[in-house]
Amino acid sequence: MRERAIPEATVARLPLYLRSLVDMTERGMQTISSEGLAEAAGVNSAKVRKDLSYLGSYGTRGVGYDVEYLIYQISRELGLTQDWNCVIVGVGNLGRALANYRGFGERGFRVSALVDIDETKIGKPVDSMVVEDFADLERIVKEREISIGIVATTAAAAQDAADRLVSAGVKSILNFAPTVLQVPDDVSLRKVDLSIELQILSFYEQRKSALETVRRGKRLTASASKSTRP
């Protein structure tokens, strides 16, 4: 267990713990048990303990975890002791909302550039910044030491945006366009896809209404035809 390699699932939960812990300091709490942190983060307490144990033995038996110290350790592990420079590619509806969002800066992510391909947008101010030309991406990335690229272009342009980010040396990409991007193995890619989230909700919603209908004693033609299928 003392080995390196934190499981992916744990990495995905650390930011959640971190947020809960920050809330707790703001409410003046000094220590927190795995049980308490689990409740705040909406997970199981054994999971919390196992996750935290990957970082080291930072708890005290019979007492819990020191909130401040744990914040520091998680921040360090996540690489949040430094600021990261980001570029938003595509300044449409979504890109603008992201640019205006204060939450990123608070968490150590600085939006250092906004780029777009649309002539009518280039040069215009957006939230104390100015939209720059997509053509200058490589120079901008190098000059400002940008390490994270946020793709908020149309779906059709997203692969191009990603390719340009990659050749500029960006190794981490967050994609909002509803398309599957291809990137080299050494580039981390994460996606946020709102339509997919809604479709997943739709699946369970449908299942619920179907169940409701069955409970009322009605036969569903859909399920009936399905059961007759060999």
Add this chain to the structure above:
Amino acid sequence: MRERAIPEATVARLPLYLRSLVDMTERGMQTISSEGLAEAAGVNSAKVRKDLSYLGSYGTRGVGYDVEYLIYQISRELGLTQDWNCVIVGVGNLGRALANYRGFGERGFRVSALVDIDETKIGKPVDSMVVEDFADLERIVKEREISIGIVATTAAAAQDAADRLVSAGVKSILNFAPTVLQVPDDVSLRKVDLSIELQILSFYEQRKSALETVRRGKRLTASASKSTRP
């Protein structure tokens, strides 16, 4: 295998297949192999076949899957043969971007209401709609048969927004606020958390630069102090 109950992981991938398939019809393709669909969706072909087999035996050996027919079957399974009415709670930066987004309507999700608590926003037009009063949420949900609630309020107000959605009868919630929401068991909850995504990227980015530094033959003080810890 003929049993009901589609694995969660499969449900999450079905929308991805669906999107690839729609792209394919637009390019005039009639049939597609699991291999081809796998490539388009960025997954392994065995996974595609197993996922699709949960819906039934809709493929033809030696040929592949009929694109149109598969689109229909996946849509039906996901509950996309009907439209779903949604309400956006909180019309700030993000809420406005979501309201203006055309992609939802195309996929059968109709934004039927925008509500906010801010007096100065209520009554104002946003994308051919008018912002309504959060206080009227229950009536609006009932009248327009809204089944999906999208929470885009500030973090502090998100739990209240969710509670009100739940008591209005909404059973599916998509949360954008960076906070853990509590909802009853029979309510589906999904979250989109951009800061968490960035923090995950940060973790791997840091690991990469650490590795890079080690490769260059330098000793990392961080890893050195870690290895001396008992």
Add this chain to the structure above:
DNA sequence: GGCCGTTTGTGATTGCGCTCACAAGCGCCT
């Protein structure tokens, strides 16, 4: 009509992550 190349559908296997359960360790109180 039979053979051949192709692709599906699915048992079998492996691996990962979640949960349980409890010994070990800590602080506090007497």
Add this chain to the structure above:
DNA sequence: AGGCGCTTGTGAGCGCAATCACAAACGGCC
């Protein structure tokens, strides 16, 4: 100083998901 209650850290077991691997099935061609 010793006992007690509380909480951590982690081995063990379990279940779900990913991957492998191949028999079964199909279309087309000779």
